[in-house]
Amino acid sequence: MLAHVDAGKTSLTERLLFDHGTIPRLGSVDAGDTQTDAGDLERRRGITIRSAVAWFVLRTPLSGDPLSGDLRVNLVDTPGRPDFIAEVERALSVLDAAVLVISAVEGVQAQTRVLMRSLRRLRLPTLVFVNKIDRMGARQDALLAEIRRRLTPAVVPVVRVERLGTRSAGVVPLVRRRGVPAGGGRAAGRQRPLAAGSRGGR
Ligand SMILES: Nc1nc2c(ncn2[C@@H]2O[C@H](COP(=O)(O)OP(=O)(O)O)[C@@H](O)[C@H]2O)c(=O)[nH]1
Ligand SMILES: [Mg+2]
Numbered sequence: 001m002l003a004h005v006d007a008g009k010t011s012l013t014e015r016l017l018f019d020h021g022t023i024p025r026l027g028s029v030d031a032g033d034t035q036t037d038a039g040d041l042e043r044r045r046g047i048t049i050r051s052a053v054a055w056f057v058l059r060t061p062l063s064g065d066p067l068s069g070d071l072r073v074n075l076v077d078t079p080g081r082p083d084f085i086a087e088v089e090r091a092l093s094v095l096d097a098a099v100l101v102i103s104a105v106e107g108v109q110a111q112t113r114v115l116m117r118s119l120r121r122l123r124l125p126t127l128v129f130v131n132k133i134d135r136m137g138a139r140q141d142a143l144l145a146e147i148r149r150r151l152t153p154a155v156v157p158v159v160r161v162e163r164l165g166t167r168s169a170g171v172v173p174l175v176r177r178r179g180v181p182a183g184g185g186r187a188a189g190r191q192r193p194l195a196a197g198s199r200g201g202r
Contacts, residue, residue, distance in 0.1 A: 014029075030046065057073070133164055
């Protein structure tokens with residue numbers, strides 16, 4: 001999980017752990033009780049200093065799918081501050097893939113570009129995750145254009161946001177998953193933004 005500071009890596013990590021049943025209740029960075037900001041200073045300051053490893057199980061119950069079966073995903077929540085870049089580089093060397101988090105409001109930051117350069121150098125498959133779609137000033141088409149211009153032209157949107165910039169913002173899939181019609185089924189249906197409702201969300 002990579003991004004510039006405050007993009008929302010720890011919140012997204014917490015939500016993934018909660019949604020997949022690793023933790024029984026959803027913590028928040030603002031309350032200082034997340035799973036991966038576990039250090040004293042991290043909780044008090046609401047920032048990630050050391051990379052933290054967590055895991056969840058991804059269930060893929062689609063019958064007839066050769067890739068079906070439970071998959072344990074090990075996830076590394078990294079610090080975003082440039083001062084801690086050595087900590088991030090150390091994490092990169094063990095990854096199979098990366099999630100690069102970008103805020104729909106702040107967009108591509110200098111640190112995002114530094115991280116993307118490292119990801120490209122290491123040829124790591126990268127999922128760009130745009131969050132804060134619920135915040136006022138969140139952008140969609142303009143942000144996609146910015147990502148293509150400032151980060152990489154090789155990016156394909158897989159969802160479309162509805163009710164952008166409101167608390168009820170959500171996404172609908174643009175691509176079909178094998179065996180699941182686009183827009184149909186529980187997994188493919190409309191989903192709530194991952195961190196909406198987090199207290200004091202900026
Ligand atoms: N409104 C809103 N706030 C968010 C979202 N994701 C994270 N935040 C807030 O953004 C701030 C930074 O989040 P954090 O997870 O610590 O970011 P990190 O530095 O990348 O780990 C916190 O105040 C979060 O509550 C989101 O999707 N929407
Ligand atoms: Mg963090």
